[in-house]
Amino acid sequence: MKRFVGFFSAILAVGSLALNAPDSPAHASRTSDHCGKVDVVFARGSGQELGARESSAFKTLFLQRAQQELKLSSDDIIFHELDKSEYPAVAVGASALKNTLGAWVSAGKSGNYGASVDRGIDSLNTYLEKRLSQCRNSATKPNFILAGYSQGAQLVGQAFTEKFSDDVRRHVVFNALFGDPKLYLPEGEGFFIGKTSWAPACSGKELSVYRRSVPDCNTDTGSLGARKPYLPPSWEKTTGLWCNDRDYVCGSAVGLWETDGHMTYGETAVPAAVNESVTRLGEKLGNTRAPSALTSSPKSGAYIRPVAFESRATRTISSDDIDDLVKRAQKAQQDALLERASQPMIVLSISEYFVPVGEPVRFDASASISPDSHLVEWAWDFDADGTWDLTTDKNIVEHVYETVGDYTAKIKVTDARRRVVEREVQVHVGTITGTEGAPRPATHVTLTKKGDAVQVQWEASESPTGGWIVAVNGVALGKTLPDARNIMISDLPHTSELEVGIQPVTNESITGTTQVAYLGDKTAYLQEKGALLANRNP
Numbered sequence: 001m002k003r004f005v006g007f008f009s010a011i012l013a014v015g016s017l018a019l020n021a022p023d024s025p026a027h028a029s030r031t032s033d034h035c036g037k038v039d040v041v042f043a044r045g046s047g048q049e050l051g052a053r054e055s056s057a058f059k060t061l062f063l064q065r066a067q068q069e070l071k072l073s074s075d076d077i078i079f080h081e082l083d084k085s086e087y088p089a090v091a092v093g094a095s096a097l098k099n100t101l102g103a104w105v106s107a108g109k110s111g112n113y114g115a116s117v118d119r120g121i122d123s124l125n126t127y128l129e130k131r132l133s134q135c136r137n138s139a140t141k142p143n144f145i146l147a148g149y150s151q152g153a154q155l156v157g158q159a160f161t162e163k164f165s166d167d168v169r170r171h172v173v174f175n176a177l178f179g180d181p182k183l184y185l186p187e188g189e190g191f192f193i194g195k196t197s198w199a200p201a202c203s204g205k206e207l208s209v210y211r212r213s214v215p216d217c218n219t220d221t222g223s224l225g226a227r228k229p230y231l232p233p234s235w236e237k238t239t240g241l242w243c244n245d246r247d248y249v250c251g252s253a254v255g256l257w258e259t260d261g262h263m264t265y266g267e268t269a270v271p272a273a274v275n276e277s278v279t280r281l282g283e284k285l286g287n288t289r290a291p292s293a294l295t296s297s298p299k300s301g302a303y304i305r306p307v308a309f310e311s312r313a314t315r316t317i318s319s320d321d322i323d324d325l326v327k328r329a330q331k332a333q334q335d336a337l338l339e340r341a342s343q344p345m346i347v348l349s350i351s352e353y354f355v356p357v358g359e360p361v362r363f364d365a366s367a368s369i370s371p372d373s374h375l376v377e378w379a380w381d382f383d384a385d386g387t388w389d390l391t392t393d394k395n396i397v398e399h400v401y402e403t404v405g406d407y408t409a410k411i412k413v414t415d416a417r418r419r420v421v422e423r424e425v426q427v428h429v430g431t432i433t434g435t436e437g438a439p440r441p442a443t444h445v446t447l448t449k450k451g452d453a454v455q456v457q458w459e460a461s462e463s464p465t466g467g468w469i470v471a472v473n474g475v476a477l478g479k480t481l482p483d484a485r486n487i488m489i490s491d492l493p494h495t496s497e498l499e500v501g502i503q504p505v506t507n508e509s510i511t512g513t514t515q516v517a518y519l520g521d522k523t524a525y526l527q528e529k530g531a532l533l534a535n536r537n538p
Helices: 053-069 097-105 111-135 151-162 166-170 233-238 269-285 319-341 522-536
Strands: 038-043 077-081 144-149 172-178 211-213 239-242 352-355 360-364 375-381 390-392 396-400 405-415 420-429 443-450 453-459 467-472 475-480 486-489 498-505 515-519
Touching (some): 111 166, 144 151, 166 172, 233 239, 443 515, 453 498, 467 486
Parallel strands (some): 038 144, 144 172
Antiparallel strands (some): 467 498
């Protein structure tokens, strides 16, 4: 299933898509000439404020892990978040349509979006070069851990590929990339309709070294097109890439409305990345990790002190009380994050497998973690019949299914503290069960100018289960209801030529053929479009 490659845009009157993640209080820390043992640098996502949830979670967990497991002091750890003067992190989406269209047309290379990324790359490189210069002769040589979310992931990956000197790269312990719009996974490539043929990743094969958890085996290209090469080959092992299910930004979803996965990296991806970062840093420093139980505050009921009011007329809550309540609530949130992140997690590179009969399925759970302990035993039940077929200390195994069918495989892991977690995964052997075929396209698309707007009408022999994707000049604007046959589009680009596309989509996000219609000179439009695409994909 080749994915529609575009970027977020305005939604029609049927709804809107908000891309900016909720803001959090700022956490960014400025660094002086002090040389610690590690600099952790985080680049936030589009439209986010400093200290947004992904960077805040990364900082909180890293400090906890590094201090407890590597016995580092607070002076040993420099946490820096690129601020607005260093990296604007311009917004995209319905509230920033110009930035969005510019990002798509240029594949994230120019316009306000591209300028934001470029500025962040220069600032990140300047920061790291400065730290190298300041700390090269210190007792502890500079060590860098870099992380980026969304636009910030593009920034970090692009800087590592295109800007950093080999000297800087040698001091990078680990890069963590979450929801990268420039993702490239060649193992997800292939010509297929629906899932009737399978990319190598669908059997767990030929996975990129930097792939950590990208559950959809067909994911190959981010929403802004792939960066090729994605990383310098000799440095691929220093990077981890996470792209959640239903994250259109990094290419794991066809529908531009499928973005709920883009907002959940703090749940499992950030803890996993912190775990790997601390492990690698420990190896670099020559430290032996000393797993220990996380300390946390008492559970609910002890976080917030009850406040007794004598009466509304005679008793009011003081500003000190409010500050105390806020601090306790923040502490409760932090403790909940630490408690959740301390539990063992089974992380599979692929969440659903599609293979021909007789071809080995490679189950790769090497990214699984037990943050405050270590995993010691793996059990595998390949057909969920209640019998564990294999018990081992290996986190990567292969199994051959000899009969056509849809299977559920179960994985159970046990850590050194004897905690046990289980997970199920679907395996389709010679079948495409649960996957719809490509929907039938629209016919007879017509455009009628109505003042500053355009009315679009089309016919269709059947209604696609997921509705109709509407695109203007190659950029998807949104999705209509399945039974829609006409819409009105306003706020159009100021141009005499216009292309409108109507594309059916199923509930499984499988798209059919796009039917297009034109206003103005079709030949002139296609020539201009060809020039733009040539510039977008040099």
